[in-house]
Amino acid sequence: MTLDEAKTALAALQKSLHAYTHAAGLLYYDGVTGGPSGGARERGETFAFLSGELYKLSTGVQAGELLDFLDENKQELTQAEARQTELMRKQLRELRKIPMDEYVAYQQLCSESSAVWHSAKSKNDWLMWQPYLEKIVAALRRFASLVEPDKDPYDYCLDQYEEGLTQQTCDSFFAVLKEKIVPLIGRVKEAGQVPYDFLAAEVPTAKQEELSRWLMSLIGMDPAYSTIATTEHPFTTSFSKHDVRITTHYYEHDFTASMFSVIHEGGHALYELHIGDELQGTVLAEGCSMAIHESQSRFYENILGRSRAFISFIYPKLAQISPAIAAHTPEEVYKAINRAEPSLIRTEADELTYCLHIMVRYELEKTLMHGELEVKDLPARWDTLYKEYLGVDVPDDRHGVLQDSHWSDGGIGYFPSYALGSAYGAQLIGRMKRDVDVERCLASGEFAPINAWETEHIWKYGRLYKPGELLQKALGESFDPTYYTNYLEKKFSEIYGL
Numbered sequence: 001m002t003l004d005e006a007k008t009a010l011a012a013l014q015k016s017l018h019a020y021t022h023a024a025g026l027l028y029y030d031g032v033t034g035g036p037s038g039g040a041r042e043r044g045e046t047f048a049f050l051s052g053e054l055y056k057l058s059t060g061v062q063a064g065e066l067l068d069f070l071d072e073n074k075q076e077l078t079q080a081e082a083r084q085t086e087l088m089r090k091q092l093r094e095l096r097k098i099p100m101d102e103y104v105a106y107q108q109l110c111s112e113s114s115a116v117w118h119s120a121k122s123k124n125d126w127l128m129w130q131p132y133l134e135k136i137v138a139a140l141r142r143f144a145s146l147v148e149p150d151k152d153p154y155d156y157c158l159d160q161y162e163e164g165l166t167q168q169t170c171d172s173f174f175a176v177l178k179e180k181i182v183p184l185i186g187r188v189k190e191a192g193q194v195p196y197d198f199l200a201a202e203v204p205t206a207k208q209e210e211l212s213r214w215l216m217s218l219i220g221m222d223p224a225y226s227t228i229a230t231t232e233h234p235f236t237t238s239f240s241k242h243d244v245r246i247t248t249h250y251y252e253h254d255f256t257a258s259m260f261s262v263i264h265e266g267g268h269a270l271y272e273l274h275i276g277d278e279l280q281g282t283v284l285a286e287g288c289s290m291a292i293h294e295s296q297s298r299f300y301e302n303i304l305g306r307s308r309a310f311i312s313f314i315y316p317k318l319a320q321i322s323p324a325i326a327a328h329t330p331e332e333v334y335k336a337i338n339r340a341e342p343s344l345i346r347t348e349a350d351e352l353t354y355c356l357h358i359m360v361r362y363e364l365e366k367t368l369m370h371g372e373l374e375v376k377d378l379p380a381r382w383d384t385l386y387k388e389y390l391g392v393d394v395p396d397d398r399h400g401v402l403q404d405s406h407w408s409d410g411g412i413g414y415f416p417s418y419a420l421g422s423a424y425g426a427q428l429i430g431r432m433k434r435d436v437d438v439e440r441c442l443a444s445g446e447f448a449p450i451n452a453w454e455t456e457h458i459w460k461y462g463r464l465y466k467p468g469e470l471l472q473k474a475l476g477e478s479f480d481p482t483y484y485t486n487y488l489e490k491k492f493s494e495i496y497g498l
């Protein structure tokens with residue numbers, strides 16, 4: 001094989017992988033956005049078949065020989081080809097250690113579990129889903145022992161979402177947050193709550209749908225390449241930069257829940273919509289890592305979306321859809337939207353207490369993966385930790401352990417990304433402000449300069465760099481969580497007059 005032939009084969013292999021991933025992704029999307037529940041089993045079977053083909057293609061002898069050959073000729077490859085080879089070889093090495101039948105059975109398990117979780121949550125029936133989660137935890141513990149026998153099983157999970165992330169890093173990161181945020185929450189509590197009841201005034205779904213479309217266009221999502229649907233749990237999925245889909249969930253008595261979901265998922269979508277053209281159809285055409293992805297979504301949702309300047313800008317639009325908003329000043333709306341209060345549901349949590357929700361999940365995932373906590377004891381442990389960290393009583397599993405979809409499809413190890421992403425964002429804004437007048441942009445609803453900065457420093461690169469490298473390159477310095485704790489301190493001290 002000549003080097004040119006190998007390069008052509010590398011591109012062709014990625015094209016085939018992309019086709020299977022595209023089809024499997026559409027199947028999943030269809031299942032959660034309206035595909036009949038009775039078809040879940042067959043969708044699961046087709047999904048498993050596609051996963052099997054994907055497994056064969058990425059771990060086959062041909063792929064192995066090709067990637068080894070390219071790796072031996074690294075110095076002749078472009079930066080993108082070298083990174084593609086590196087990522088695909090890592091995946092091949094890991095997948096080959098898991099027997100194909102187990103891998104396929106696991107994919108099918110996740111697909112079925114996801115459907116069962118959905119109805120377990122709506123029926124508030126933990127026992128219905130418990131056996132699925134038991135199998136998922138057992139499978140992940142087994143995969144960890146096969147792929148990285150010398151590594152801690154939870155570190156194996158973390159690395160799946162954030163290349164190189166370990167419990168050691170998480171432990172020290174969460175320790176900083178705990179030290180700074182817990183006393184701040186205490187001071188906020190003592191200061192007394194700002195009025196926010198008016199946010200619960202009814203806003204019909206049709207008006208909220210109109211608001212979603214308006215927001216998507218405002219932040220710069222091109223309707224030719226992006227859509228919105230409704231699901232139990234909002235998410236973003238991307239098939240290429242020309243087909244990015246977000247979802248939301250409407251509550252008639254809590255319109256800001258969907259509003260901020262749309263801005264959050266919009267942040268994920270903008271990232272995918274702006275990945276470099278030259279990376280399309282390759283394994284590099286996706287976000288760098290989950291924490292970098294969350295750094296974008298949570299940046300749009302909180303740092304931009306919940307800022308005073310942005311709330312003032314969208315105030316007339318909100319006043320139009322809600323007479324209760326019109327009866328209050330923009331400043332009152334800003335404070336109500338940013339009220340901080342320990343609560344039960346992570347996705348509805350405010351910016352300040354949010355990380356405590358993540359710390360609870362981090363503790364639980366860690367002990368589950370270490371075999372120190374059994375799945376059957378998870379709900380009780382969940383409730384205890386919510387009391388300990390947030391001081392709230394969990395009334396039932398729907399508002400407790402069943403609330404998030406992540407574990408239902410095997411996403412153990414994902415949650416720390418949200419907290420890390422939030423912290424990355426607080427450091428990024430400082431760097432961005434040196435080049436862009438962010439306040440003026442937000443006050444005038446002009447997202448183009450902000451999006452252009454993001455494209456230039458983060459989005460266009462896709463997975464070309466490792467997360468740590470990309471961050472260092474964009475920030476010009478190492479990651480430092482005190483930017484985040486300082487940001488929270490300043491914002492909430494000001495809102496609550498501390």
Ligand code: ZN
Pocket residue numbers: 264268294297
């Ligand atoms: Zn997200």
